[in-house]
Amino acid sequence: MNNHYSEDQRRVIAPSSVQIELQFAASDVEKRNVFQFRYHTYVVEMAKQIPAADHESEQLCDDLDAWGDILYATVEGAIIGTIRINTGSIDDFPPSLRKILALHAFQDHPCQDGTPRFSYCSKLMVAPAYRSSSAFYLLVSKGYELFCTNQVQFAFTACNFHLFRLYEQMGFHRYADNFTDPGYGLLAPMVLPVNDLDYMRARRSPLFRIARKRGNVEQQSVQWFHATVDDRAPIVNSQLITPDELWSLICSHFTASPMESIPLLRTLSEAEAKLFFHACASLVRCHAGEELTRQGDVSYCYYLLLSGKLKSLTFIRPPKEYAIPGHFFGANGLLGHAKHTEDIVAATDCKILSLSGMAFQKFCHAQPDIADKLFQQNITLGWK
Template sequence: MFVEELRFRHPEADHQRREISDDLDQWSTIYAIIDQHEEVLGTLRCTVLGDVPNQDEILERRQLRPFAERFGVVSIATTSRFMLDRRIRKSSAIRRFIDVGVDLALARGVRFNFGETNSIWLRYFERLGYRRFTEGVNDPVFGYHLPIVMLVRDMSYLRRAKSPLLRLFAEHEHDREAADWFARYASDYRALSALEVGGSAHDRLLAIGVAPASLAAWERSLPSLLYDDLILHTDVLILRDGDILTTAGEVDQTAFVCLKGALRREDEHGRDCGTVTVGQGFAEAEFFSGGIRRETTVALADTVVLILTASHMRRIGRYPGVAEALFSKRPKDEGGQC
């Protein structure tokens, strides 16, 4: 049901039996929420890497080798198949999955728990205690997504994030060794998260490689309080040339603003729909309609974008005329056929 809803072309999905399975299942612990009619409403798969006979493929694909070399594979776990039926997404079901996952990690001595997410869920996972540590990935099934990691006993970050997991670690000590090592290893990614930003909007733009002068026109068009608010409270993506940020046909209600670089727009047939440049908002049509993505957007160079979720859009909506100005700057289909 989850796969069909989000239109994933999952290679392990059996649509007739409505099941997903692969070889990793036999080495994992799989949790499920099942209703009174024996219908599966949610799943979570937890894999302790030390239990997997051949770990090389996972280490390479998920970019985990530095963690394994420093702390050993027994310190690493991954979570996947985190799927919830829409009927229980705002229920206590997520908390139940969190509880059993944390219990397993603590019992097995796991220090790093890795997962993956897309832009719409990024802030949610950051609030739980996950962080980015490497570049985004263009996946043929899940589209553009972000590898994330939770340091299981990094009490300092969990407090900063106001994570609901804090209650589960009351009797456990802060893992200073892992936290200090990770702070050095992933230092380039701190400024991308709004939860770890300090100082001014100007400082943050410099930290992520955006020249404030290049945003002068956009800054002038926004109320100063809103400009600072967006820069300081919005997560950032850094895309490389050729990264596909959005794909026509996918389901995702995030909009974006280009801070640096440019993106090519294409319709579902691959036809050119014009270019997004600095200061322009995009992907807003799907956000407001709640429908599927209408366009594919591809980074044309190293590009930086702000991620606008529902809370950010509500913030923008408090300022009359700003949303219209932000998303109307792009010349409609300039040079394109859409």
């Protein structure tokens, strides 16, 4: 599931009064229009090099489209967003998808009718002019209604690092190893326990607006999830801890203060740095061999190494490595959307701090003075 925007696109905002309509793609014509919308979003707008893209017909589709529910949003007849949802038992999903989502870990969860059903959400995107509208929420909310109608306990997706905070706020959890999807980059599987209303309420999830209308719902699967999957996953959701707790976790990787080790922070007070990280950062574990950046891809994050070692596959004579905690790598996707200039992989298992450009846009409105200091420091450092 992906939702991107660029500097130029942020200047084009749809009026808040627009009437957005949702419908399912049933006919071949509707599906073709959706496939072309996907192509325009991913290939034309985002310049992604996706092997499955049909450049002649300008369409983007795959085998999951044959049995998935394809929902799309329109304004005055023009498609402005879409999402695809596949629902079924574990055997309905392709072996490759079952593996990367680790569905086997969920097949024994408590189920009222004895046959667990899962949903997988993908190809979620919204046109640039409508990324500040209600389109995203409407699509995701309709997806949640489908989960409930189909008695799904767990809904899955996968997203890039800069989207972690967005989906974690909705109620999704990271729970398994990252994987690479050609053309889409390094992704992390995420799961939504559909009946975990308490968690949605605590996270102030936008889905709680409709979830709370369901009344009393089955909780065995929720309890099973927290005891069996979530509590055992070595993943920290920075939004579930305080700024001081997150800062303490980050400091544990440095011999000196992060204020000294991370140039971007040097014009901030420690209190300001804590607020900045808590609003924008995600702690990410990566395994040796995972490709973190790829030449030509647009960056939507600002990456900092916390532990482990990275190496460049682009600059090899002499070898270029990243091994110092606090080292910035890749293109600056926090303050703009530059393109990566090198392929960087994890030489060892490592931990990184991913600062989301999407989250930073909200931070600019909430903390304009701190944001201005970060902008000025970025200019001083000459990072683009």
